[in-house]
Amino acid sequence: MLIPHDTRIALDTVVDLVNTAPESEPPGDDPGGRHAGGPEDGLPDIAALYAFAERHLISGVGTLGEKDLGAVRDVRARFAEVFAAPDARVAADLVNRLVAAAGTTPQLTDHDGYDWHVHYFAPDASIADHLAADCGMALAFIIVAGEQERLRRCEAPDCGHAFVDLSRNRSRRYCSSRTCGNRLHVAAYRARRKEAAG
Numbered sequence: 094m095l096i097p098h099d100t101r102i103a104l105d106t107v108v109d110l111v112n113t114a115p116e117s118e119p120p121g122d123d124p125g126g127r128h129a130g131g132p133e134d135g136l137p138d139i140a141a142l143y144a145f146a147e148r149h150l151i152s153g154v155g156t157l158g159e160k161d162l163g164a165v166r167d168v169r170a171r172f173a174e175v176f177a178a179p180d181a182r183v184a185a186d187l188v189n190r191l192v193a194a195a196g197t198t199p200q201l202t203d204h205d206g207y208d209w210h211v212h213y214f215a216p217d218a219s220i221a222d223h224l225a226a227d228c229g230m231a232l233a234f235i236i237v238a239g240e241q242e243r244l245r246r247c248e249a250p251d252c253g254h255a256f257v258d259l260s261r262n263r264s265r266r267y268c269s270s271r272t273c274g275n276r277l278h279v280a281a282y283r284a285r286r287k288e289a290a291g
Contacts, residue, residue: 096234096259099210103231104257106149110165110224111173111255112268113145136166146220152204154220164221171225175232176255181241188229188236195225249273 096104113135136142142162146154171191178184198215214226235243235257243258247268254268267273 097210099207100231100234102149103227104235106151106224107172107228107231108255108257109149110145110169110228111176113141114166114169114173116173116253134166136162136169138162142220150205151220151223153216153218153223157220161220164219165224168221168225172228172232173255176244176246178241178244181236181239184232184241184244185236188233191225192229192233195222195229197226197230247273 115134136145139157139159139162142157142165143154145151146157168191171187175184175187175191178187192213195213195218196215197213199211199213200216201209202212203209211230212227213230214223218226232244235241240263243263245256245258245265247254247256248266249268252268252273254273256265256268258265
């Protein structure tokens with residue numbers, strides 16, 4: 094599946110955003126440290142929202158306040174619904190509502206050393222509308238391509254993180270093969286060894 098660079102960046106952003114929600118965090122510790130600490134909100138305060146914006150190079154953020162934090166959390170919850178949608182029609186309806194509420198205004202831009210790409214948010218958009226528009230359109234790209242089933246949740250029993258399965262045959266089961274996938278394979282191997290020794 095050929096995905097434009099800016100769409101891929103927006104997909105990475107929406108996955109990271111959804112995974113900041115407390116319900117996406119598993120209980121207990123994980124040996125890789127990725128999921129350690131239990132179900133805490135990954136956007137607990139405005140400082141975390143600034144850090145999220147910086148990590149994802151979100152331009153034009155300006156001054157953020159509690160209202161922005163609440164709006165981003167609301168957008169995050171609606172994106173989580175898209176990942177949980179049972180079919181493309183439901184996912185499309187959710188994305189349509191998100192994008193419409195953001196006041197989408199597509200425009201070509203080549204800022205900060207990036208080649209031409211499309212921004213779907215208005216120039217003075219809030220960070221929540223920015224995320225809803227750009228990330229919503231990235232999810233729309235997946236739905237239009239007939240690939241809604243690539244929007245998944247990790248199958249590890251103690252995880253549940255969102256991810257976009259970009260494998261050729263849509264076979265990815267875990268948010269990370271190095272953490273969740275490896276952890277489950279090691280547990281299965283140990284169980285087989287214990288059974289064989291028993």
